[in-house]
Amino acid sequence: MSSSTSPLPSMTTKTAPGPAPNGMGNGLFATTDIKVGEDVVYAKVPFVAVLDTPRLDDTCAACFGKRQIEAGTELKACTGCRVVKYCDRTCQSKDWKFAHSLECSVFQKLKPQVLPNNGRALLRMVLRTRKGKYTAQELGIFNNLETHIQDIQEIQAHLDRINLTSKAVKDYSETDMSQEAIMAYAARLDLNSFNLTTAMYDRIGLYLHPYAALINHSCDYNATVGFDGEELYIKAVRPIKKDEQIFISYIDTTTPNEVRRKELSERYFFDCQCTKCAMGTETPEDKFSETPNDMSILETAEKQALELMQEASRSDGKPEDEIKKLESAMRILKQTSNWPLTRQPYASLRDQLIISLLSVNNFSKAFLHAAIRYLRIDPVLFSPAHPIRQLHGWILAKLAIYLSQEGFESSSKEATLIQQSELNFHYVLWYILADLASRQLESCTVPSFKRLVGANFAQVHNEFKANGMDPSTSKAIVSAEWKKLERLVQVALDKE
Ligand SMILES: [Zn+2]
Ligand SMILES: [Zn+2]
Ligand SMILES: [Zn+2]
Incomplete structure (x- = not known):
């Protein structure tokens, strides 16, 4: 068996x-x-999977971007509702058969409003249930999932939200399912759905x-x-x-x-x-390298850093402001009792900073932060097979490719620091990709991600071979370059 x-x-x-x-x-x-x-x-x-509202515009509602990565096609909107978009006829007809034929007219009626992600998910589940599109087994397991309706009743805001969505879905779907049953569906969705992510681990929607x-x-x-x-x-x-x-x-x-x-x-x-x-506060997640006599120093610094982090996420559309806020939050933590790099919210601040730096094409600075993360933070926070480790390695590799091809923006502190390290990006790139490729089997990444890493490694490796070199047989050179990267990370950290 x-x-x-x-x-x-x-x-x-x-x-x-x-x-x-x-x-x-x-x-x-x-x-x-x-x-x-x-x-x-x-x-x-899936039982149900829908895109977050901002993703409706740039992500295929059938393959969730999987075929977009491969084909790079321009999306076409459903001519009925113009709410959802697809790669092509194949994706469109697949989603039409799965559920869109049931919801398209509802989307049309609602225009110009678009239901939020949980409303669209709930509508899909209700309509597919009515049409008998779920098997008895599927519904059996679903209906046995927790609702915590009792707990929800006690939190007014939560209750209001579920009530409102359920009522809207009941009205629009014209279902004979009771309001109570729809609320139980909504509660189960709330409690049991996963973040739907791309193969690169970007959140794009809800999945159950x-x-x-x-x-x-x-x-x-x-x-x-x-x-x-x-x-x-x-x-x-x-x-x-x-x-x-x-x-x-x-x-x-x-x-x-x-x-x-x-x-x-x-x-x-x-x-x-x-x-x-x-283990309470006896784990690395709670530890500080040195505990000051007055614990309130730590609490104050944490509070200030979190406030700046929130302000940064609200400074809509201005990445420069965002970067300033994130950097000052990191400085506050660093100056406080030598806040460990891996102790939150320090690590999350750096993650956000890297995203902001990429959005303004500050590749030198992004490379330094990504190298610090890859070498000093991830090995503490995540086990070797964790997909986040692989993803962060991939981002570092991408930055090395960019800097090796495009060179440095002149005059930035970070560019000078990297140049002084005399790092050979080609070897560093080969090393990161070789490392990622060698871990493919035991890594928790998904097939599309593995294919991307495999193809890039093959390409970089073949470029070396075309130049009469084989890094896999010149271990001494590669490890000398890696040591340079480790030194560079230390210098960058000292200057933070
Ligand atoms: Zn598609
Ligand atoms: Zn439609
Ligand atoms: Zn726990």
Whole structure:
């Protein structure tokens, strides 16, 4: 008998549901030993998946950008509603059959308004249920998912939101499903949906699969979630033994204990009992390199940094302002008791800063921050197979390609620093790509990402060969270049 089974159509898994300890309801348990990078759950078709409203304009509503990466085609709007866009007829007719034929007229009626992502997801689920498009098994698992309606009743804002969306969907869909039943759908969606992301881990929408939704949370998770188009891949980020429970993270687990537990209880209504939370503030997420006599110094600095971070995300459209705010937030932390690089919100500030720097084409500065992240931060925050490690390596490689081809903008401090290091970008690039390529099998990234890395590595490697060189046989040169990068990172950190 195969160890991969299929409790629902178009999915495979190496798990089975079962009762979970610590009042966690049901959970999924490994039915076999699972190696790092192997699929724990794979689902070809979602129960529901929709784009975030800003993405409706630039992302195909059928393949979620997967075919766009390959074909680079210009999107065409549905001629009926003009709300959703597709790569071509293939994508359009696929989505038409799946659900759009049921919702297109509703979208037309609503114009010029567009329902928010959760409203569109709810509408889809209600309409597909009415049309009998779900199997009894699928609906069975879905209807058994938690609603936490009791908890929701106590939070007025939350209740109002769910009420409003459900009422709108009931009116527009003209369904005979009761308002109460639609509210339960909305609550289940809220509680059990995943962030739909691209193969490059950018968030683009909402996704729900009832079987995958059975997986419980742990801040010390053993599996990660990824998407390739509409296909879901949940992969083992650590070796998992037969009968072990599968855990993913519902939230950013790099934050301190108090932040994690607050988010889990407010958004998911549970008190986290995981092994990491059980250690309280004795984990790297809470540690400081030196504790000052007056703890309020740390609290004040954290508060100031978080305020600046929020202001930065609100400074709409002005990346220069955003960069200034993020940099001063980082300076505040750095000057406070030598705030560790990996201690939040420091690491997140740097992530945002890199994105802002890329948006203004400040590639030298972005390269330095991306190198600091890759060498000093990620190895502490994420296990080697974690897709974030691979993604950040890929961004660093892209920056090395850019700087090796385009050179440096003149006169910036960062450009001078990089030039003084006499770094050979070609070798550094080869090394990063070789490293990423060698980890493909045991990495939790999705197939499109792996293909991109593989193709780029082959290209860079062949360019070396065309010039009569083979870095894989000149280890001494490559490792000397890597040491230069490590020194450069140290110099850059000293100057921060
Ligand atoms: Zn498409
Ligand atoms: Zn339409
Ligand atoms: Zn926890």
